[in-house]
Structures are given as structure tokens and as C-alpha cells.
Amino acid sequence: MGVALDDLQLTQKECHNELLEQMYNKLDDFISSLGIQKRDPFRKGHLIQVLHKAQEIFGYLPEEVQIFVAKKMNLHLSEVAGVISFYNFFTTTPKGKHQIHICLGTACFVKGAQRILEEFTEQLGIGPQEVTEDKEYSIDIVRCVGACGLAPVVTVRDRVYAKVTTGDVEKIIKECKEISSE
Amino acid sequence: MKKIKTKEDLFQLYERNKTLLALRTADERVKEDVEKAKKNKTQREILVCGDTGCASAKSKVIFNYLKKEIENRGLDDKIKVIQTGCFGLCEKGPVLMSFPEENFYVEFKPEYIKNFVEEHLINGKDLDRLYYTDPITKRKIPKRSEIPFYKKQFKIALRNVGVIDPSQLDEYIAVKGYQALAKCLSMSPMDVINIIKKSGLRGRGGGGFPTGIKWEVCNKMPGDDKFIICNADEGDPGAFMDRSILEGDPFSVLEAMAIGGYAIGANKGVIYIRAEYPSAITRLQVAIKQLRERELLGKNILGNDFSFDIELKYGAGAFVCGEETALIASVQGRRGEPTTKPPFPAEKGLWEKPTVVNNVETFANIPPIILNGPEWFASIGTEKSKGTKVFALAGKINYGGLIEVPMGTTLREIIYDIGGGLKNGKQLKAVQTGGPSGGCIPAEYIDTPITYESLTESGSMMGSGGMIVIDEDNCMVDVAKYYLEFTTHESCGKCAPCRIGTKRMPEILTQITEGYAEDDAIEKLENLGKVIKNASLCGLGQTAPNPVLSTIRFFRNEYENHIKNKKCKAGVCKNLFIYRINDNCTGCLVCFKNCPAGAIIGAPRQKHIINFEKCTKCGICFMKCRFNAIEVV
Numbered sequence: 091m092g093v094a095l096d097d098l099q100l101t102q103k104e105c106h107n108e109l110l111e112q113m114y115n116k117l118d119d120f121i122s123s124l125g126i127q128k129r130d131p132f133r134k135g136h137l138i139q140v141l142h143k144a145q146e147i148f149g150y151l152p153e154e155v156q157i158f159v160a161k162k163m164n165l166h167l168s169e170v171a172g173v174i175s176f177y178n179f180f181t182t183t184p185k186g187k188h189q190i191h192i193c194l195g196t197a198c199f200v201k202g203a204q205r206i207l208e209e210f211t212e213q214l215g216i217g218p219q220e221v222t223e224d225k226e227y228s229i230d231i232v233r234c235v236g237a238c239g240l241a242p243v244v245t246v247r248d249r250v251y252a253k254v255t256t257g258d259v260e261k262i263i264k265e266c267k268e269i270s271s272e
Numbered sequence: 273m274k275k276i277k278t279k280e281d282l283f284q285l286y287e288r289n290k291t292l293l294a295l296r297t298a299d300e301r302v303k304e305d306v307e308k309a310k311k312n313k314t315q316r317e318i319l320v321c322g323d324t325g326c327a328s329a330k331s332k333v334i335f336n337y338l339k340k341e342i343e344n345r346g347l348d349d350k351i352k353v354i355q356t357g358c359f360g361l362c363e364k365g366p367v368l369m370s371f372p373e374e375n376f377y378v379e380f381k382p383e384y385i386k387n388f389v390e391e392h393l394i395n396g397k398d399l400d401r402l403y404y405t406d407p408i409t410k411r412k413i414p415k416r417s418e419i420p421f422y423k424k425q426f427k428i429a430l431r432n433v434g435v436i437d438p439s440q441l442d443e444y445i446a447v448k449g450y451q452a453l454a455k456c457l458s459m460s461p462m463d464v465i466n467i468i469k470k471s472g473l474r475g476r477g478g479g480g481f482p483t484g485i486k487w488e489v490c491n492k493m494p495g496d497d498k499f500i501i502c503n504a505d506e507g508d509p510g511a512f513m514d515r516s517i518l519e520g521d522p523f524s525v526l527e528a529m530a531i532g533g534y535a536i537g538a539n540k541g542v543i544y545i546r547a548e549y550p551s552a553i554t555r556l557q558v559a560i561k562q563l564r565e566r567e568l569l570g571k572n573i574l575g576n577d578f579s580f581d582i583e584l585k586y587g588a589g590a591f592v593c594g595e596e597t598a599l600i601a602s603v604q605g606r607r608g609e610p611t612t613k614p615p616f617p618a619e620k621g622l623w624e625k626p627t628v629v630n631n632v633e634t635f636a637n638i639p640p641i642i643l644n645g646p647e648w649f650a651s652i653g654t655e656k657s658k659g660t661k662v663f664a665l666a667g668k669i670n671y672g673g674l675i676e677v678p679m680g681t682t683l684r685e686i687i688y689d690i691g692g693g694l695k696n697g698k699q700l701k702a703v704q705t706g707g708p709s710g711g712c713i714p715a716e717y718i719d720t721p722i723t724y725e726s727l728t729e730s731g732s733m734m735g736s737g738g739m740i741v742i743d744e745d746n747c748m749v750d751v752a753k754y755y756l757e758f759t760t761h762e763s764c765g766k767c768a769p770c771r772i773g774t775k776r777m778p779e780i781l782t783q784i785t786e787g788y789a790e791d792d793a794i795e796k797l798e799n800l801g802k803v804i805k806n807a808s809l810c811g812l813g814q815t816a817p818n819p820v821l822s823t824i825r826f827f828r829n830e831y832e833n834h835i836k837n838k839k840c841k842a843g844v845c846k847n848l849f850i851y852r853i854n855d856n857c858t859g860c861l862v863c864f865k866n867c868p869a870g871a872i873i874g875a876p877r878q879k880h881i882i883n884f885e886k887c888t889k890c891g892i893c894f895m896k897c898r899f900n901a902i903e904v905v
Contacts, residue, residue: 132623137605138588142547176607176764178589179547196510196704196740197666199754205890233591233758235548236512237328238666239362239673250328256868256890 113147114158121162128164137163137173141180150184186221186228188266191245195234198242206242207231209259227266275567278575279454282445289446295371296435297447310372316351316393319369321434323358323519324551325512325673330382331366337385342393351393357433357520361421362673364404369416376416377402407670407692421671424689426652428660429476429636430676433520438555441562444523450568452639456531457576461491464535468638470646472658477503477594477631478709478735479811480657480724486628490536490618493626498538500529501622501629503599504545504552507591508707509758511738513662514632516674518545518552521636522559526582528635530573531642533580536628541582544599548589556584591708591762594736595810596621596629598764609764610810631736633662653679657723661734667704667741668695683718687741698743702826706735708755708762709815711822712748731822733815747844748827749834753781755819763812770813773804777820784831785845787838794824794831843904846889853880856901863893863902 120143126133140163144155151174160167174180192207207229211217214227221228237243240252244262246269251262276282294302295309295317309315320326320335332355339353359367364378370393380388380402391397403412404419413419427433436443444450456464469484490498502525506514518525529541545553560582563569571579585603592598593608600622602608621627637659641649653659657679663686666672670692677686683703687693694700702712711732713720720726724734742751756778765771780797783789790796801817808814824831833839840848853863859877871887874880882893894902 134605135585135603138586138602142586142588172607173605176590177587178761180588194509196508196707196738196754197672199509200667200740200742200746200751202891232548233507234509234511235324235328236515237325237362238510238512238664239325239365240328241666243328252329256892 116147117144117155117158118162121159126163133163134165134169137165137170138177141170141174145180150181152182184221184225185230186226188227188246188269189230190227190262190266191230191232191235192218193233193235193237193241193243193245194231195238195241197234197238201241203242205256206244206254206259209256210263213259213263227263273565275565276445276450276574277567279457282450282454282574285442285445286448286451289442292443292446293436306372314350315372317371318351318353318393319356319359319371319434320353321357321359321365321367322355322438323362323516324549325358325362326365326367327551329365331380333382334366334368334380334385337382338389341385341389345389345394347389347393354437355439356436357438358430358516358674359416359434360425360430360674361404361419361671363669363671373414374416375414376404376419378404420692421673421675421690424681424685425676426660426678427676428640428649428652429517429633429662430520430674431640432524433516433674436521438520438522439558441523441559441566441568444521448643449523449639450527450574452642453527453530453534453568454574455642456534457574457578461535461537464531464642465491467642467646468535471641471649472646472653472656473634473637473641473649474657474724475631476633476637476661476736478706478733480734483630483634486618486630487532487535489616490538490626490628493619495626496537497623497625498536498540499622499625499627500532500536500538500541501596501599501603501627502529502541502543502635503594503596503629503631504543504549505587505594505599506546506549506632506736507594507762508736508738510666510704510740511664511707511736513664513674513737515549515552516664517632517636517662518549519555522552522555523563524639525632525635526556526559526563526569528638529582530569530580531638532628532630532635534578536626538628539579539581541580542585542603542622543582544585544587544593544603546589547586553584553586560584590764591758592764592810592812595812598810599629600627607764609766610812612809633737654721654723656725661722661737663737663739665691665739665741667739668698668743668746669693669741670695672741677722679723680721682721683713686722686739687718691741694741694743698745700741701744701746702742702748702823704732704740704742704751704819705738706733706815706818707738708758709733709811709818710735710738711818712742712751712826713822714826731818731825733818745842745844747785747840747842748823748830749781749784749840750842750844752820752823753778753785756781756816759812759816763816767808767810767813769804769807770809770816773800774813774816776800777804777817781820784834785840785848787834787845787847789835791835793835794828797821798824841904843891843894849889849904850884851882851887851889851891851894851902852905853882853901854903855879856899858899858901860899862896862898866892866896868892 156170160170218231242254244251244254290301366380368377392399403414465487473483474480590608593602595610598608598610617627660676662676700715704712713730760774763770763774801821843849857879864872864874869886869888871883
């Protein structure tokens with residue numbers, strides 16, 4: 091095993107935070123519900139599903155969570171980390187409170203999504219995949235949300251802004267707070 | 273709910289459900305009842321598009337409010353509100369339809385509901401503003417069948433999308449659902465494969481490999497453990513055909529997977545779907561649950577000794593996982609890196625067992641082929657490309673959306689007859705097909721019939737079916753750069769030519785768009801492109817240079833203009849153009865008021881001037897000017 095048991099216990103000891111403990115319990119329950127056997131040769135087939143769940147619970151996948159998953163599924167940490175670094179969907183850094191997704195699919199691109207992105211960068215002072223200093227906003231680029239008829243598209247949580255112009259950017263940033271409190 | 277244990281159960285249910293879709297489909301069995309309903313206006317159905325596109329424009333709110341409003345007025349026994357899949361005309365979403373009139377309502381808003389119910393549904397008054405407007409004649413067209421967008425379309429894969437409620441197995445049974453599987457189960461697996469071979473169906477995911485042959489190879493492999501996988505990892509930016517099929521008609525894909533499973537001898541199916549498609553995932557989960565409850569998935573399906581079940585696996589945002597060997601690696605929980613072929617997945621695939629991987633749209637074509645016969649399917653399309661193809665039409669077009677046309681239809685028919693021409697009367701420059709693996713077909717070629725071969729000849733490819741219309745305001749070098757930046761990010765890094773080459777190509781393209789490229793940049797790109805194509809293992813690398821090579825082939829002068837004259841005529845590459853105001857200027861002050869940089873100097877009724885030092889080239893003045901007074905030089 092690539093992960094020392096001590097490491098794991100140490101991290102768990104450190105998390106006095108009740109909320110964090112709840113999160114780990116939730117993930118633990120999920121992994122247990124899959125009924126993975128320690129020596130099952132097919133157990134790795136569940137890894138991506140488990141990581142999806144973990145990211146849903148924690149918001150991102152820090153090393154402690156990776157160690158936890160590796161231990162629970164009897165996999166090497168390197169295998170878990172390798173999968174995380176390969177797929178765009180998984181992130182090892184926390185996101186902002188308000189996540190702004192800008193679609194850069196082809197339909198949005200030819201209709202000027204790049205300019206929308208530049209406007210957000212200008213107003214928030216951060217680039218794609220970055221978080222503002224106050225941890226309030228983060229910008230992410232998505233490749234096609236499949237609403238090409240409404241291009242260019244920006245999404246914040248469930249809200250979809252269609253046919254966005256650079257003039258709408260300020261309004262979208264303002265509305266983020268309202269969306270998050272919904 | 274009654275289980276469907278035998279063939280007899282299925283046909284009984286088909287008979288019992290015949291009235292379910294009576295208003296929506298021209299079912300011969302209930303023709304009289306429908307006529308009566310039409311005359312007396314006793315029964316009506318309002319269909320609300322629930323596809324992601326329309327849902328983004330609040331169609332779910334409309335669905336809920338409309339239902340409540342009708343319930344509140346005590347009309348719910350007469351008027352049924354149903355949420356369906358995509359109607360196709362996404363550009364004008366949210367879209368609603370009413371039956372039996374077949375009226376088509378576009379750009380519907382939640383605030384219209386009260387008026388709509390009272391004036392239109394109860395008092396029968398026409399609400400003109402809700403109808404589609406013809407872009408040329410400006411006439412209002414209430415009926416869907418008369419809208420040009422739908423006239424040249426022919427639906428096989430999308431036959432039930434936007435017609436049935438995708439969350440109700442009963443509705444699928446009413447459109448002959450699961451009869452194709454029943455028919456197959458009374459034949460030998462080889463007979464099924466022969467039907468598919470005879471139909472000439474080719475893979476709709478990109479490569480165009482004959483589906484029947486793939487199945488045959490897998491069928492002939494020894495062993496009992498085999499797998500059938502549905503590739504729903506639609507990673508092409510600008511393509512959403514598969515998503516719409518899964519959201520609008522999940523049962524047909526699930527039925528086809530069972531047919532495929534029977535044909536190749538697999539009793540396990542896997543759907544590999546993008547995690548970015550939450551709504552399609554939910555629809556599939558709902559559908560699979562119903563099929564298990566009614567025993568159309570599980571042991572001894574329809575009383576035969578064939579057992580089959582389906583599992584969902586989620587992608588995690590990697591374009592390369594659309595390649596079948598990479599997809600299999602990902603299902604096994606590994607990094608999605610492709611492996612060498614042979615061995616092909618049909619020989620050694622998932623967990624080393626023979627595996628068939630087919631695309632969503634390919635599956636959606638299978639049940640009608642079984643029911644209507646291979647000759648019927650082969651009579652549609654061209655000699656080598658049979659049947660129809662679904663395209664996601666988007667970009668600078670008046671009516672974008674989801675369309676299905678017979679193979680051999682020309683680009684002109686798609687863009688002008690179906691799509692209603694370009695936005696704002698602009699000039700067509702090119703059409704991009706095949707996503708990051710495809711290329712740009714220039715405007716001169718729009719009379720070429722669309723087939724697998726003709727698209728490959730013109731340096732592009734069929735791909736999965738994204739079709740992006742590009743107009744004179746787009747810079748082709750910039751478009752090529754966009755695709756290459758995408759592949760740089762998505763190259764898995766296994767093969768050096770692809771990993772390094774797709775990094776160098778956008779670097780050179782950036783030099784071109786920023787105006788400091790060397791004179792031999794085009795030759796360098798061409799050489800590099802050739803090497804990447806020849807020396808990469810999988811489809812991603814072998815096609816990655818296509819967007820660059822095809823734009824160099826057809827738009828070489830545009831590249832040269834960037835490199836030698838340092839000019840971008842389309843007004844996209846910011847270092848290579850300036851905005852100038854010409855004599856068309858009436859001095860209306862619109863640009864002056866809208867300029868965020870305060871770069872326009874002007875007074876009422878006097879020609880304005882742009883201060884080049886302040887101008888950020890944001891393009892707002894260019895977009896706002898109604899007199900064509902702002903030009904790119």
C-alpha cells in the first residue's frame with residue numbers, strides 16, 4: 091500500500107471540525123454502499139463514481155480526501171491522484187462561493203464568448219480557473235452545455251444566462267449573491 | 273403497474289395504450305376518435321419542450337405554472353400538459369405545441385400563461401405574437417408542418433423526440449416500443465446482425481464504421497462474457513445530438529442496446545455518459561428503473577432465456593474518452609488513455625472481454641431498421657451513406673437547433689432552407705463540421721451533398737454532427753486556433769507527436785494572430801500537421817491538425833494577410849486592425865454613448881471620430897451602429 095495508515099489517522103484526528111467529520115462519514119457511507127471487496131479486481135471501476143461523490147460532498151478533492159478514498163478502496167494514492175489529474179471535472183483547489191461558468195463551446199465562441207470572458211476577467215480581476223482573493227467568485231470555462239441555440243451562454247448554479255453581451259456582465263456578477271441565497 | 277413478462281403482454285399493452293398518443297401521432301387505429309375530438313374540442317394536449325436548451329430558457333417554470341393554471345380552472349380532465357424532448361427549433365425556445373391543432377408557439381414566457389389559457393385555450397382566439405414568423409415574408413405561421421425549418425427534415429433517430437413523454441414507458445410502448453426487441457428474440461442473433469449489415473447502417477459517432485460488421489466480429493468471438501457499451505460521451509463543443517436523443521427518447525436507446533446485446537451475446541450493457549449532462553442522466557435513471565420494474569431489463573426478457581441489464585457510468589470531462597479504447601479505460605476507472613488497435617474492442621475490450629461500443633444515435637436507428645426492414649433504411653440516403661444524420665445546427669444562423677436530414681442533403685439546403693439563412697443578412701464564409709477533428713468547408717462548396725466520403729474529401733469529416741455556421745465576421749485563423757487550443761488541453765499526452773505538436777501549433781497560430789509570425793509559419797504548420805496525423809495512435813491525434821490544415825487549404829490568403837500584411841480583415845485579431853468611422857456616419861451619438869472606454873469623440877449630427885489610443889477594440893460601436901459607419905481596417 092502506498093498510503094501509510096498513520097497518515098490517515100492523523101488527518102482524521104485533525105478534523106475536530108464536526109462538519110468535516112460529517113462529510114467524511116457521508117463519503118464513507120457511500121463507498122460502503124457500493125459493496126466493494128478489498129481484493130475485487132473490478133473495484134477500480136467504481137473509482138470515478140466515488141470521486142464524483144467526494145467532490146460533490148467536499149467541493150474539491152484535497153490530498154486528505156484522496157488518501158481517504160485510496161485507503162477505503164484499497165488502491166494506491168498514485169492511482170487515485172492520477173485519475174484526478176487526468177479529468178477536467180475534478181479539481182484539487184477550492185472554488186469561490188459563486189462559481190461563474192462561461193461556455194466556450196464552438197457556437198458560443200463564434201458568437202463572441204471570448205469577449206464575455208475578457209469582460210469577466212476585467213471586472214473580477216481573475217482569469218479562468220482562478221478564485222478572487224476574498225474567495226467570493228471563481229471563473230470556470232466549460233466546453234458546451236448543449237444550449238447552443240442560446241449562445242453565448244453563462245451559467246451560475248442552475249441559472250442560465252442566454253445570449254449574453256458584455257453589457258450583461260456587471261448584472262450577472264451582482265445577481266450571483268441572490269442566486270446563491272436561493 | 274403490470275409487468276411485461278411475455279410477447280403477448282407487450283402487444284396487449286400496445287393495444288391498450290393506443291389512445292395515449294392519439295392526438296399526437298397519426299395512428300390509424302384511433303383515427304375516428306381523433307376526428308371526433310378535433311370537432312368537439314373535447315381533448316387537448318399541450319406539449320412543453322423540456323430539453324436542456326429550452327429548460328435554460330425557463331421551460332420548466334412554464335410547464336409547472338401552466339399545469340397549475342389549468343388545474344386551478346378545473347380544466348385538467350380536458351387539457352393535458354406534457355413535458356417532452358426537443359422540438360428542434362432551439363433558437364426560438366422555449367417552444368410549446370398544442371394538439372390536435374399542431375399549433376407551434378415560440379419564445380414563450382411565463383408571464384404569457386394567464387393570457388394563453390384564457391384567450392387562446394378557452395376562448396379560441398389566435399395569439400399571433402406567439403407564432404413563428406417567417407424571416408423573409410414576415411408572415412406568421414401557426415402550424416409546425418408549414419414551417420420551413422421542418423419541411424426538408426426526415427426523422428428516424430429523432431422519431432419520438434418531442435413527441436412522447438420520455439419519462440413514461442407506456443408512451444414508448446404505444447409507439448411500437450420494444451416490438452423490435454420482441455421480433456429479434458424470435459430470430460437467431462446472426463439473423464439480427466444480417467439485417468443490420470444489409471441496412472448499411474454506419475457508426476454515427478464519427479468514424480462511420482459499419483455497425484453490422486462490428487457486431488459480427490464480436491458475435492464470432494468465443495466466450496460468454498461480453499459487453500455492449502453506449503458511447504454518450506459527447507465531448508464535441510457545439511454538438512448536442514446525443515444529449516437530445518437521451519433526454520427525449522431514452523427508451524429507444526435502451527431497447528437498441530438490448531437488441532445489440534442479444535446479437536453479440538452480451539448480457540451486460542454500459543452507458544458511458546458525460547457528467548455535464550445531468551438532465552440526460554436523470555432521464556436514463558428513470559427509464560432504467562421503469563424497465564427493471566416491468567421486467568424489460570433483467571432475467572428472461574419477454575419470456576425468452578435472454579437476460580440483460582444496463583449500468584450507467586459517468587465521464588469526468590475528457591474529450592479523448594469519446595475514443596473507444598480510452599472510453600473503456602475510463603469505465604475501468606483508469607486515466608482515459610487510448611490503447612493500440614488491434615486488438616479491437618470487439619476482440620478484447622472491457623475487462624479484456626469482447627466489447628462493442630456504439631454511439632447513441634447509431635443505437636437510436638436500430639429499432640426502426642428492425643421493424644421496417646433493412647431495405648426501407650437502405651432506400652434512404654446515398655449509395656454508401658445510408659439513412660439520415662442528426663445535426664446540431666448552430667453559429668451565425670437564423671434558426672439553429674436540432675435537425676435530421678437524409679444523407680446526401682446539401683449544405684445549402686440545410687443552411688438556407690432549414691436554417692433560414694445567416695443572421696443579419698451576413699455573408700456565409702464557411703461551415704465547420706466534425707468539431708475539433710473536422711474542418712471548415714468554404715462557402716463555394718455548399719452544394720456538395722453530405723455523405724461520409726464527401727466531407728472527408730473536403731478535408732473535414734462527418735464527426736458526431738456538430739455544424740457551426742461561420743460568417744464574414746469570423747477570422748479563420750482564430751477559429752483554427754480555437755480548435756487547436758481545445759486539443760492541446762484534451763490531448764492525453766501518451767504520444768509525443770500529439771502532445772508536443774498540439775502545443776506548438778497553437779503557439780504558431782498565436783504568433784500569426786498577434787502579428788509577429790515568421791514568414792514560413794504556414795509551411796511549419798503544414799509540416800507539423802502531417803507529422804501529428806501520421807504518428808499519433810488514436811483518432812484524436814490523427815485528426816487534431818484538421819481544423820488548421822483545412823483552413824490553410826481554403827483560406828490561405830487570410831493566413832497570408834495576417835502574416836505579411838499584418839491585417840485581420842474580419843476584425844477579430846486585436847493587434848491587426850483598427851476601427852474607423854466612415855462617411856455613413858449620421859452623428860446619431862449611439863456609439864458615443866455606448867463606448868465603455870470613452871474613445872469616441874462626437875457631437876450631434878456631426879461625423880464622429882475614434883481615438884485610437886483609447887479604443888480597446890471591444891466592438892460595441894461596431895455592433896450598435898445602424899448605418900454601417902464603423903469599419904474594420
